Amino acid sequence: MTALRWMALALGLALVAARAEAVEVKEVTTPLGIKAWLVEDSNAPVVALSFSFASGSADDPENQKGLTSLTASLLTDGAGSLDAQAFKQRQEDASVALSFGASLEYVGGSLRLLSAHRDEAFELLRLAVTEPRFDPDRVEQRRAQMIVGLSQADQRPAAVAQRTMMATAFAGHPYGANVSGVRENLQTLTVQQIKDRAASVLTRNGLIVAAVGDIDAAELSRQLDRAFGGLPAGTGRPELPDWTPPIKSRTVNIERPVPQSSVLIALPAIPRDDPDWHAAVVLAHILGGGQQSRLFREVREKRGLAYSVSSALRSQRKASLFVVATGSASEKVADSLRIIKAELVRIREGVTEQELADARTYLSGSLALLLDSSSSVANLLHTLQVDRQPRDYLDRRAALIGAVKAEDVRRVARRILREETMTTVVVGKPAGATATAEP
Missing domain, CATH: 3.30.830.10 (Metalloenzyme, LuxS/M16 peptidase-like)
Structure with missing residues (x-):
C-alpha cells in the first residue's frame, strides 16, 4: 500500500472514530x-x-x-x-x-x-x-x-x-x-x-x-x-426524456454454457425524493439486505437453492429500480425463482416488529463502518449532492430511518412489488428454459 x-x-x-459526533x-x-x-x-x-x-x-x-x-x-x-x-x-x-x-x-x-x-x-x-x-x-x-x-x-x-x-x-x-x-x-x-x-x-x-x-x-x-476556472460556464445538459415503466411482466432467458445461472428481477421503484424512500430502503434490507434477510433465509439457508441472493434500490434521475439478484446452479433456477417470487408476495402483507427493529438498528449504525477512507467519505458527500440532499442529511439519516413504521414498509411494498411490472432476466442454462434473443 x-x-x-x-x-x-x-x-x-x-472520521469513523468521530462518527458519534x-x-x-x-x-x-x-x-x-x-x-x-x-x-x-x-x-x-x-x-x-x-x-x-x-x-x-x-x-x-x-x-x-x-x-x-x-x-x-x-x-x-x-x-x-x-x-x-x-x-x-x-x-x-x-x-x-x-x-x-x-x-x-x-x-x-x-x-x-x-x-x-x-x-x-x-x-x-x-x-x-x-x-x-x-x-x-x-x-x-x-x-x-x-x-x-x-x-x-x-x-x-x-x-x-x-x-x-x-x-x-x-x-x-x-x-x-x-x-x-x-x-x-x-x-x-x-x-x-x-x-x-x-x-x-x-x-x-x-x-x-x-x-x-x-x-x-x-x-x-x-x-x-x-x-x-478555465472551463467555460456552459449551458447545462439536455434533459433526458421521462421513462414510462413497463405495464406487463417480461422474462428474458439467455443461454450460456455455464453451471451457475445469473438471475435479476427488476421492478419500477420510487424516486429518491419520494416521501416513502426510507421505507423502501428498510424494505430492501428486510427482504434481501444480508444474512438475516428473508431471501437469504428462505432461498439459501433453508433450501440451499442459491449461492447468493440480495435486493437493493438503484436510483437514477429519471428512474428507479428495485432489483433482486441471485446466482443459482442452473438446475435450481426454477425453484429459486418460485421462492423469491413467493417472498415478494408475502412481504406485501407486512413485516414483524422484530424485523423492523433489526433493520432500523443495522441501517442507522452501519453507514459509518463503510466510510473507511477519505475517498469513501468524499464519494458519499458527492452522492448526497447528486441526490439533492441537504448538507445535514448524515445527521438526520438515523432519525429518518428510525421513523419508518411497519405500515410504511407494507405500503411501499404494495407500491413497488407488483408482479405485472416485473422484468426477469436469466442468463445461463436453467433446466426447462428456452433461450430468448438478447435485446
Missing part, C-alpha cells in the same frame, strides 16, 4: 461561483476530492454510443505539454491519484493527494480538464481496450444479465443502450468527435464537488478556481 493510501485510510478511520459539512463558494462541500480534518495530511460534470453516457447521440465513456477514459492520457507517459510520471512523482469515468448521467472524477503536494495535484487536474490531448495513438489504444472489455463481459453471466435487464426495462430510453451497438459505434468514433464531446461535457455548469481532509475553505476555494 502506498504512503498516500495509508494516509487516506488513517484519515477515514479518524456531528460531522460539519461546510459549503464553499469560490470567487468564480464554483460550489463545493467540505469536511475539514487535519488528522492526516491527505485530501480526497470527488467531482462530476452533469452529462453522461445516456446523452450520447444514437450513432455515437460509447463516446462519453471513451472520452472520460482519455482525460488522464496526456494533457498540455505532457504526453500520456509524462502525465503518469508526474502523478507518481507527487503521489497523486487522478481518475475519470462515465456513468449514465455523469462524467465523474476523483483526486487523492498529500496536502504537501496540493499545488501539483490541482495543476494536474487543471491540465486534464482544460487541456486534454486526445493523441491518436492513445485513442486507438483506449478504443481497443473498451471493445475487448465489452467482449470479455459477454462471457460473464452476471454482466450479460445486468446489461440485458437495463436494455429490457429501459427499452426505447437512453438508459437502455444496446451493447452491440456500442461496439459498432466505438469502431467509427473520430478524434474530433471526442474533442467535441469533451468540450460539451467539461463545463462549470452542473459541476459538483466534494472534498475531505487536510484543507481549509480558503485553500480549497483557491485550488478549485485554479483547476476548473
Whole structure:
C-alpha cells in the first residue's frame, strides 16, 4: 500500500472514530461561483476530492454510443505539454491519484493527494480538464481496450444479465443502450468527435464537488478556481426524456454454457425524493439486505437453492429500480425463482416488529463502518449532492430511518412489488428454459 493510501485510510478511520459526533459539512463558494462541500480534518495530511460534470453516457447521440465513456477514459492520457507517459510520471512523482469515468448521467472524477503536494495535484487536474490531448495513438489504444472489455463481459453471466435487464426495462430510453451497438459505434468514433464531446461535457455548469481532509475553505476555494476556472460556464445538459415503466411482466432467458445461472428481477421503484424512500430502503434490507434477510433465509439457508441472493434500490434521475439478484446452479433456477417470487408476495402483507427493529438498528449504525477512507467519505458527500440532499442529511439519516413504521414498509411494498411490472432476466442454462434473443 502506498504512503498516500495509508494516509487516506488513517484519515477515514479518524472520521469513523468521530462518527458519534456531528460531522460539519461546510459549503464553499469560490470567487468564480464554483460550489463545493467540505469536511475539514487535519488528522492526516491527505485530501480526497470527488467531482462530476452533469452529462453522461445516456446523452450520447444514437450513432455515437460509447463516446462519453471513451472520452472520460482519455482525460488522464496526456494533457498540455505532457504526453500520456509524462502525465503518469508526474502523478507518481507527487503521489497523486487522478481518475475519470462515465456513468449514465455523469462524467465523474476523483483526486487523492498529500496536502504537501496540493499545488501539483490541482495543476494536474487543471491540465486534464482544460487541456486534454486526445493523441491518436492513445485513442486507438483506449478504443481497443473498451471493445475487448465489452467482449470479455459477454462471457460473464452476471454482466450479460445486468446489461440485458437495463436494455429490457429501459427499452426505447437512453438508459437502455444496446451493447452491440456500442461496439459498432466505438469502431467509427473520430478524434474530433471526442474533442467535441469533451468540450460539451467539461463545463462549470452542473459541476459538483466534494472534498475531505487536510484543507481549509480558503485553500480549497483557491485550488478549485485554479483547476476548473478555465472551463467555460456552459449551458447545462439536455434533459433526458421521462421513462414510462413497463405495464406487463417480461422474462428474458439467455443461454450460456455455464453451471451457475445469473438471475435479476427488476421492478419500477420510487424516486429518491419520494416521501416513502426510507421505507423502501428498510424494505430492501428486510427482504434481501444480508444474512438475516428473508431471501437469504428462505432461498439459501433453508433450501440451499442459491449461492447468493440480495435486493437493493438503484436510483437514477429519471428512474428507479428495485432489483433482486441471485446466482443459482442452473438446475435450481426454477425453484429459486418460485421462492423469491413467493417472498415478494408475502412481504406485501407486512413485516414483524422484530424485523423492523433489526433493520432500523443495522441501517442507522452501519453507514459509518463503510466510510473507511477519505475517498469513501468524499464519494458519499458527492452522492448526497447528486441526490439533492441537504448538507445535514448524515445527521438526520438515523432519525429518518428510525421513523419508518411497519405500515410504511407494507405500503411501499404494495407500491413497488407488483408482479405485472416485473422484468426477469436469466442468463445461463436453467433446466426447462428456452433461450430468448438478447435485446
